[in-house]
Amino acid sequence: MKSVARRLALIMGLGLILGIAAQPTQAQSLAELKARGSLKVGMLVDFPPFGIINTDNKPDGYDADVARALADNLGLKLDLVAVTGPNRIPYLLSGQIDVLVASLGITPERAEKVTFSKPYAGIRTAVIGTAGTDFSTPDKLIGKRVGLARASTQDIAFTKVAKEGTLIQRFDDDASAVQALLSGQVDAIGCSNVVVDQILKVAPGRFEEKFPLSQQVQGIAVRPGSTEFLGAVDKFLVELKTSGKLNDISKKWLGAPAAEFVLKTN
């Protein structure tokens, strides 16, 4: 009896997997959403400050605020669904959610699976150094001391472009690298745009950005072929950027206004 039940469960499970796999990825239409009255948005809850669980045990963060604004804009009730890094694209493609606002970095590989909106968030890393010095290229940093947070995005990006003879000093975190720059123990550091803004705030005029290292933008993702829906999302993003609302969200969660490369609307 037991083995029959197990076999049945197995067959059902297999069927479920095959069913999901075989299910054609259907485009999302706006009319369908309006009829349902709600928008199911997938977001990460383990990626602060973009996606977190707040003290009320509800999903919150930069992504949640953008999702809330999107649902408001479309006149729909927001239904946040917690997804994880590995399962967020399967969630979208299998139709369990309508749209992903899940800090999904726009990459060519992902763009083959899902359709991306214009960027709604982004992280950029750059080299920042003492104002007035010519550190415009990696060549100019030969013999100079460059501080980096060990194993960070900027560490990987800078190590790749650094020329032989550059004195790379790796610290345990961003805070130590910034401290080394402020106290003059290094000539330049690599850091993200959020940290750059903080440095320019605490030490106005002493430092300036020298050259960019890496840039990644995050987009809202919809199922392929959802042209009309994507158009509505992109229209919403233009409004979000021009109204200054995205700036407010960025200030609230990242402590700095949205970077220019995120805000541009073309």
Next chain:
Amino acid sequence: MYHFNFAPVLASWPDLLAGIETTLVLSASAMAIGLAVSIVLAAAKTSGFWALRFVVDAYVELIRNTPFLVQIFFIYFGLPSLGLRLTPTSAALLALVVNFSAYATEIIRAGIESIHHGQIEAGRALGLSGVQVFLYIVLKPALRNVYPAMTSQFIYLMLTSSVVSAISAGDLAAAGNDIQSRTFASFEVYIVVTLIYLVMSSAFSAIFSAIERAVFNYPVSR
């Protein structure tokens, strides 16, 4: 079951070797300089001049009651605002000497105070100079008396040097962290680094025993 893969760690042996070298050079230099500094400070403390004693006491208390990490941050990040800019390695060496000397001063002071005053008077009566009395009658037996405590402080100094990676000095711990962040084989990296520290500590212990046999191997009456 975790699958160990030591290949990427062992492939980074040049980094590990450079880290070992930095750790050994830093520790050995700090031991030598620190020993000299703490002998001078212990002599000053037991000299009988209250001002000297007060200064040494203040230094010892300040260092022994603050964390090493804070001391090294102060030297590397704080001193530049006073005009003293040190490279990570020099800052690490200075911090190790400053930290070690505070503990060693107290150990050597205890050794000096263990010398019976009658011995010093006997030395003077034999016509030895003040320097000779200090070197042969006070210092050498004093060091002999506290040698075990000093060796464990030396070993502790070498292990403490692993903290200097916080100011980007390239010691063995920093090399381990770099390899770990490249290969993500953290478990393997820390096993290898731990074993290397263990071997280095044992080697230092062996050297200290050899020094003890060579320098302090003479009969004493108690």
